[in-house]
Amino acid sequence: MNKKMAKCIHENLDSILERWEYRMKDVEEERFFHFMPDELIDKTSREFAELMTSNLQYSEAINPEKLADFTEKVVRFGWSIKFVNKSIENFSDITFEIMEEEGVIDQSNVREYMKTFSKWISPHRNSIIDAYAVEWERTVKLQRIALQELSASLIPVFEKISVMPLVGTIDTERAKLIMENILDGVVKQRAEVVLLDITGVPVVDTMVAHHIIQAADAVRLIGAKCMLVGIRPEIAQTIVALGIELKDFTTTSTLQRGMQEALKLTNRKIVEVEN
Amino acid sequence: MECRSSVDIFTEWDIVAARQLGRNEAKSIGFGTVDQARITTAISELARNIYLYAGKGNIKIERTYDNNQYGITIIASDEGPGIADVRKVMNDGYSTSGGLGAGMPGVRRLMDEFNVQSEQGVGTTITAVKWLR
Numbered sequence: 001m002n003k004k005m006a007k008c009i010h011e012n013l014d015s016i017l018e019r020w021e022y023r024m025k026d027v028e029e030e031r032f033f034h035f036m037p038d039e040l041i042d043k044t045s046r047e048f049a050e051l052m053t054s055n056l057q058y059s060e061a062i063n064p065e066k067l068a069d070f071t072e073k074v075v076r077f078g079w080s081i082k083f084v085n086k087s088i089e090n091f092s093d094i095t096f097e098i099m100e101e102e103g104v105i106d107q108s109n110v111r112e113y114m115k116t117f118s119k120w121i122s123p124h125r126n127s128i129i130d131a132y133a134v135e136w137e138r139t140v141k142l143q144r145i146a147l148q149e150l151s152a153s154l155i156p157v158f159e160k161i162s163v164m165p166l167v168g169t170i171d172t173e174r175a176k177l178i179m180e181n182i183l184d185g186v187v188k189q190r191a192e193v194v195l196l197d198i199t200g201v202p203v204v205d206t207m208v209a210h211h212i213i214q215a216a217d218a219v220r221l222i223g224a225k226c227m228l229v230g231i232r233p234e235i236a237q238t239i240v241a242l243g244i245e246l247k248d249f250t251t252t253s254t255l256q257r258g259m260q261e262a263l264k265l266t267n268r269k270i271v272e273v274e275n
Numbered sequence: 276m277e278c279r280s281s282v283d284i285f286t287e288w289d290i291v292a293a294r295q296l297g298r299n300e301a302k303s304i305g306f307g308t309v310d311q312a313r314i315t316t317a318i319s320e321l322a323r324n325i326y327l328y329a330g331k332g333n334i335k336i337e338r339t340y341d342n343n344q345y346g347i348t349i350i351a352s353d354e355g356p357g358i359a360d361v362r363k364v365m366n367d368g369y370s371t372s373g374g375l376g377a378g379m380p381g382v383r384r385l386m387d388e389f390n391v392q393s394e395q396g397v398g399t400t401i402t403a404v405k406w407l408r
């Protein structure tokens with residue numbers, strides 16, 4: 001029976017593809033096909049159809065290698081999971097229609113065909129969803145690591161002066177990391193002044209402010225001084241509106257100014273040398 | 276005339292999504308950098324309060340037009356425990372979580388209009404508006 005199905009599909013591949021492409025262009029959310037040149041659509045569609053049918057020709061059972069191959073290639077098309085799902089759905093609808101039209105399926109064997117059919121389609125769908133889920137998890141994990149790496153390092157710039165540039169959103173986890181890295185770094189680097197640079201922090205709300213204040217307090221406890229630098233004008237205004245008191249802080253608008261202050265605090269300054 | 280969009284708050288990252296939505300909307304309405312920062316910060320406070328105290332809820336951003344004025348409305352709603360004494364939480368420094376307690380009074384100062392509706396055991400809805408000047 002699989003063979004009969006496969007034969008019918010192959011003989012009618014052109015009309016299946018034609019109908020399939022036509023229906024896929026109707027999938028509203030996906031502008032995918034609109035940007036693709038016609039011959040590429042054709043090529044990709046044909047490849048997709050071939051991949052879909054490759055498992056049908058051989059045996060009752062799905063060949064896991066073929067399935068893995070199908071999944072890998074389809075994932076590489078770069079379609080959204082919604083689009084892939086719709087692709088499979090439309091493809092199976094259309095092949096069913098065609099087989100009905102061609103008389104391969106009739107009243108007497110429709111039940112049996114349905115069974116074979118879903119045995120053929122379901123693994124494809126499941127395998128694709130699995131692959132997308134794995135890919136997605138991997139991406140999230142990598143991004144987490146990437147984010148953590150760029151999270152918060154204390155950089156010894158001069159003797160006794162270290163800088164921590166903060167870039168991006170600060171969540172609870174990062175806030176913890178910032179605190180740990182500051183305290184660790186201050187001790188290791190024998191820093192006397194720490195410049196916390198928030199130029200790259202998009203929003204300073206009360207939670208971020210609270211963490212900054214706590215970090216500064218901790219730094220003070222281990223005998224160093226913490227300065228808050230890189231306060232953009234709009235951030236200064238929101239901090240004031242929130243009623244947050246930074247009276248224990250030296251604050252400056254730029255890292256450069258902060259550095260001058262830090263040098264002054266450690267009884268140094270930068271001078272130009274004459275040639 | 277009104278255009279809505281909203282973000283459900285379940286995790287800490289949804290707070291970032293709500294903020295982003297608010298910032299984009301504020302920008303497209305024509306708010307300047309300072310007001311964008313005020314609006315985004317207000318959303319951040321309200322979204323975090325939902326996350327911390329109600330567990331889950333929703334932030335809705337609306338484009339508002341009234342009295343020949345354009346503006347942006349933030350509606351933060353949840354079905355959490357509610358606020359027992361609204362007057363108290365509007366005081367600077369009041370917090371039940373060891374926070375700064377500056378969120379609610381801060382949002383009121385950051386925005387032009389501010390309204391809290393809360394019932395214990397039912398939930399909280401906070402509406403805040405900023406007008407474009």
Ligand SMILES: Nc1ncnc2c1ncn2[C@@H]1O[C@H](COP(=O)(O)OP(=O)(O)O)[C@@H](O)[C@H]1O
Nearest residue numbers: 324328357364370371372374375376377378379
């Ligand atoms: N959506 C809410 N549901 C229940 N309680 C809330 C909600 N928002 C705020 N609160 C209460 O109001 C208090 C003050 O909030 P806020 O001013 O943001 O300060 P903080 O979050 O630092 O405690 C909170 O500690 C909490 O008890």
Ligand SMILES: [Mg+2]
Nearest residue numbers: 320324378379
């Ligand atoms: Mg709060």
